[in-house]
Amino acid sequence: MSSIFVLDQDQALDFYVGTLGLEVNTDQDLGFMRWLTVNVPGQPDRTILLEKPGPPSMDEATAERVRELLTKGASGGWLGFDTDDAYRTFEELKAKGVEFTDEPTERPYGIDFGLRDPFGNAIRIRQLPK
Template identity: 75%
Template sequence: MTMNMISRSQIFVLDQDEALDFYVGKLGLEVTLDLDLGFMRWLTVNLPGDTREILLEKPGPPNLDPATAEQVRELLTKGAAGGFLFMTTDDAHKTYEELVAKGVEVTDGPTEQSYGIDFGIRDPFGNKIRIGQMST
């Protein structure tokens, strides 16, 4: 068996419209799919030019029963169960300043690392995002 790529990842969000505002409006991602499947809204975004998608999933059926979905929402709100995304940029300092100007919550500013420069932000739901300017 040969697998050759990851096509999509998933993070939980509490409000998909608010997630669109953040991921598309502030971070510049694009909507890949926005489908009403009846039992859930299938909402994916991706970085422009990238085929890998991020599913912005609201905790609930069909993947979670109501009690578990409530636990996930509570942990997500506390920042204890959020997902983690890693993105790259050509200019970490410029990207950082643009995101700060858009009101994005920064967890730590640009820092020189052995692999380049990176900084951390958080989405409105507690998911952590690292943005790096890689030196290799």
């Protein structure tokens, strides 16, 4: 499992499921927190926890600092996904209004591009060479 911090779990669901096309793995109210995970369709064993900063993993002062760093894009959280066609995926996401950090670029390891989620987390999407 991977985890990233998000400021609003409903907005995160809209982005990760509605925009990126991931699927909900678990959405459970534990009382003290909402356990919300998503995964790439067909890969339920590789989940991403969309965690809201706060208890029980941190006190409120720490959570406030994490929220501040996240908003500035300095939280260090990032995710990577593979695609069969980086150019097509880029155009599909562009049509959905996604904020990109760079366009598809050919590199020694394939083609990749970057974007940010609504909270500042970095995402790389990569197409491996055939």
